Amino acid sequence: MEPVPGWGTLPRMLRDRAAIAPDAPVVADGEVTVTAQTLRDQAASVARALIALGVQPGDRVAVWAPNTWKWVVTAFGIWDTGAIIVPLSTRGKGIESEDLLRRTGAKALFVHEGFLGVSQLSMLAEAAQGPGDDHPFHGLPDLRDVILLDGAGQGVGVRSWTDFVSRADSVHRTEAERRALTVRPEDLFEILCTSGTTGTPKGVALTGEQILRAYWDWSEVVGLHEGDRYPVISPFAHGFGINAGIIACVARLATILPIAVFDPDGALGLIEKERLSILAGPPNLFARLLSDPELPGRDLTSLRVAIVGAAAVPTELVRAMRQRLGTERVVNAYGLIEGSVVTMTRPGDPAEVVASTAGRPMPGVRLRITSDDGRPLPPGERGEVHVGGYGVMRGYWDASGTPSAGVDEEGWLHSGDIGVLDERGNLTIVDRKKDMFIVGGFNAYPAEIENLLQRHPAIGHAAVVAVPDQTLGEVAWGFVVPRPNTGLVEGEVIAWARQHMSNYKVPRRVIVMSELPTTANGKTDKTALRAQLSALPGQPGQ
Structure with missing residues (x-):
């Protein structure tokens, strides 16, 4: 496994990529193409504008928008300031989004107003008691600024994208560059939302260093490299979308194709038209492609890798993906927001292994199966999956602004999933201890x-x-x-x-x-x- 370059932080990774391959297209969104150098420049402008609004290192900045090129630029701009990104799901409604904004104390919010005909600001105003005297929402006193990535809106603290970016002129480039280069590897950089048996959504606190390593290794197993064209169907608000999509692609100089609304019926045409080389999705997506009567007449020679996720996959489906779709590699994996990438199948694994297991632990990841009393179990016996190593979260974010524990005294994350290891170390998830x-x-x-x-x-x-x-x-x-x-x-x-x-x-x-x-x-x-x-x-x- 090729070691991750010594970037340590997202700002340093972006600067290295822009220096090595400034013209590499890292985002292709319809008519908009963003190169590595353009991404660095536009992210710096976003960072300067955020600094002008008073955003400090460690502040939380939320993004509530579909997958677009502006989402990518905004994310790297947030990271350049040393702030922590809080992605909100576009499927989320007012009471869900208000809760996460309040509990993370988000200082600014980027929103795509009117996505799919829905007013996000109206939903949020209903849940957060409308405008305050000097801030957008009475029930969110920490939230001082709302920036519209697209769409129109008005009110206290609500700014258009053009107005927001113009504020960059009030902050010198050297100040923004100093801020970006003082971000430390151990600093938190994202809070991803998850839920559990308590029913209360929780924010998982992660550092840039651990996610860079996890998804550099993930990319190597997948075979993601410079020049690949990779449609990111999973929302950027999801851990897979932001980490295995945005971060992995920029780190490897692959091209992200952000998919705001995915149409499964148009997937064959998308692969052919855009010359896609990597596709990630649930097994039923690939089964749908294989059953499409137009498949024999389509040119899918660009498609090299299929990623099916941690789901049960029929062995015959894996064989058909290799034979009829022509994929060189079909990858299954297991991970969770709290533990990053845990296991993956490897190149050369037979179809039976890809179909029935989530593969073997990644380098630097510890894995054990335990009984109800915490006793490690041998291969072949079912028990709870415990995860250790660099990828385990720093904790759950709480109202005090400090991540809470979430792992045991020995550093093991108790996943709540029930699994079994075979003699080769391949993990199979057989049940969910959590009621998910x-x-x-x-x-x-x-x-x-x-x-x-x-x-x-x-x-x-x-x-x-x-x-x-x-x-x-x-x-x-x-x-x-x-x-x-x-x-x-x-x-x-x-x-x-x-x-x-x-x-x-x-x-x-x-x-x-x-x-x-x-x-x-x-x-x-x-x-x-x-x-x-x-x-x-x-x-x-x-």
Whole structure:
């Protein structure tokens, strides 16, 4: 494995890449092409403008926008100031985004107003009590400035992109360069949102040094190199999108094609037209490509690598991807926001290994399988996956501004996933200890969805279970109990959820009940709820 260059920080990595290959196209977004040198120059302008607004090292700056070239420029501008980026999902609604902005104390927010016909500022104003006397939102006193990447808006502290960038002229270039070069490898550079069994979204605090190493190694196993054309379908707000997309591509001088809205039906045409060499997506995306009747007539000779993620993949699908799509390499992997890249399959692995395992630990990563009492287990036995090494997070961000622990005293991250190792060290994930399920590639947590549902004024109690879905893998079904003297109708609850929740969290069905079944210790009995599903109309398979 080629060692990661000694950059240590994102600003130094960008400067090195611009010096070595200034004309290398690192972003191609429709008619806009951004070279390594242009990225450095535009990021410096963003940094100077942020400094003019008073952003200091360690401040949190949020980005709430779809995948575009401006997202990439903005991210590197934030990192040049020594600030910490807080990505917000475009699927997020007002109450979700307000919560993360408040808990991270974000000082500035970049937003694409009006994306897909939705006003992000209106949603946020409703959740954060409208404008304050001298800042954009009364309920977000730390948030002083909102910068519009696109779209129109007005109000206290709301600035257009043009107005924002013009403020760079008030800060000398040497001041911005000094700021960028004083960023340290151990400094936090991103807070990525995740959720868990508590239902409260948590911010995972990560440093530039550890992510640079993790995704430099990831890129080498994948085979990402200069000149590759790589469409980033995963949102930049997701750990894969920002780290395996933006950072990996710029570090390796590959070309990012930001995909704001992905159309699976147009994937074959996209590969052919854009001469894509790497494609990452869930197994059902590749199955869809292989079943497309237009496949035999398409020129897919540019496609070299397929990345399927940590999902169960039929062995025949892997073989078909190699034979019919012509990919040289099919990669499976396992990682988590709190632990970065943990395992990957390797070049030369047989189809059976790629299909049935997530590969072997990455260099510098420790992995063990443990019993419920913490005892390490031998190959072949199932237990919880524990992760150690450089990629483990510094902790969860909390209101004090200091990352909390999140790992045990020996430095092991308890993943909550159940896995088994084979004799060669390949990891297979067999279950999730945490009550998580995956909707179309997005992690969904019943406890979080339940907490959101219970913010509905007429819902007293809520429970959520995952139900198989042929298209998305799994979807949420909700069981709700009305508050006294109120009424609930399924359609109204789902409409409310669509307004206030990310689309992948919205329950497919909502069942109104007089009470939820409970276990002997008083907890909601989800086993009993699942047993009732087969009798409900609309259950998959009926």
